[in-house]
Amino acid sequence: MPMAAADIEQMIKEALPDATVEIKDLAGDGDHYAATVVSESFRGKSRVQQHQIVYAALKGKMGGVLHALALTTSAPH
Amino acid sequence: MTTEAQTNPAHAKIDAELNSSDVVLFMKGTPQFPMCGFSGQVVQILDYLGVPYKGVNVLDADDIRQGIKDYSNWPTIPQLYVKREFIGGCDITREMFQSGELLELMKSKGIPVRDLTS
Numbered sequence: 001m002p003m004a005a006a007d008i009e010q011m012i013k014e015a016l017p018d019a020t021v022e023i024k025d026l027a028g029d030g031d032h033y034a035a036t037v038v039s040e041s042f043r044g045k046s047r048v049q050q051h052q053i054v055y056a057a058l059k060g061k062m063g064g065v066l067h068a069l070a071l072t073t074s075a076p077h
Numbered sequence: 078m079t080t081e082a083q084t085n086p087a088h089a090k091i092d093a094e095l096n097s098s099d100v101v102l103f104m105k106g107t108p109q110f111p112m113c114g115f116s117g118q119v120v121q122i123l124d125y126l127g128v129p130y131k132g133v134n135v136l137d138a139d140d141i142r143q144g145i146k147d148y149s150n151w152p153t154i155p156q157l158y159v160k161r162e163f164i165g166g167c168d169i170t171r172e173m174f175q176s177g178e179l180l181e182l183m184k185s186k187g188i189p190v191r192d193l194t195s
Contacts, residue, residue, distance in 0.1 A: 047169045048151075055152055063152030068115075071168050 002031040003065055008058070015057030016041055026070070034070040043075035050074075087144025095161045099188055100130035103145045104155040108132040115167035116155040122174045123157075127191025128183055160186050 005023040012021050012035070019039035026032040035054070042050040050073040055062045062069060094101050100123070106112030108120050108130075123130050135142035135154055142154070149156055149163045157164040159182065164170065173179040183190050 047172070048163060048165050051165070051169065052150060060152075063146065067153070072172070 002029070003061065004030065005033060008033065008035065008066070008069070011059065011061075012037060012054060012057045016053070020076075026068075032068040033066070034072070036072045038074055038076055040075060042073055047073065085144065085147070087140040088148055090138075090141060091145055091148050094131065094133055095158055098129075098131035099160050099186070100128055100183075101133060101158045102130055102155055103133045103135055103141070103158075105134070105136050107134050112136060113154070115153075118167050119155045119157060119170050122170060122179070125191075126174075126180060126183060126193070128188055159183065159188065 005025055009021045009023055013019055016037070016039045018041070019037050022036045024034045026034055037054055039053075041053065045053070051071055054071060054073060058066065102108075102116075102119060102123065104111060104113075104116035104119065106116055108124075111117035111120050120132070133141065135145065145154070145156055146152055151163070151166065153166050155167055155170075157166070157170050164173070164179075164182070170179065173182065180190060180193070
């Protein structure tokens with residue numbers, strides 16, 4: 001069962017309350033998303049660490065029900 | 078060899094792959110026939126840079142398919158390693174390629190790249 005964009009956003013915001021989260025449904029099928037996440041908690045961390053923080057927020061859904069989530073992360077400019 | 082590798086046979090196999098080549102791409106399919114668009118994107122990038130690499134097809138080996146996710150603490154395939162260092166998945170590889178960081182990384186680690194200036 002695919003995830004709704006709003007559910008993805010909510011899970012990320014629960015873990016990273018300060019985050020700005022933008023989700024795009026790439027194929028219009030509720031299954032292929034692109035997420036841009038901006039959070040102060042990413043500052044000073046490598047890209048791999050930043051993505052791991054988001055994956056942790058998604059509590060095991062990444063790679064499972066969410067097999068296609070293109071991710072861009074950064075700290076606020 | 079880590080303790081983890083001694084207790085998990087898949088991790089020992091992964092260690093062996095990482096020791097055998099400087100650049101290793103754990104992917105779905107092969108460099109000639111990627112079976113997933115994300116794996117295909119990383120193949121295109123590495124081929125464009127002219128980097129010699131070993132593609133490991135996780136679809137051929139269920140133990141490595143799950144094992145690499147645990148090994149890297151990373152839930153998706155593809156996964157790119159350079160000199161045993163985990164670089165990232167498709168998004169990070171593409172972002173680093175577009176910014177020129179990937180080329181710099183390969184050069185700094187002594188990996189041969191195609192002459193892109195000509």
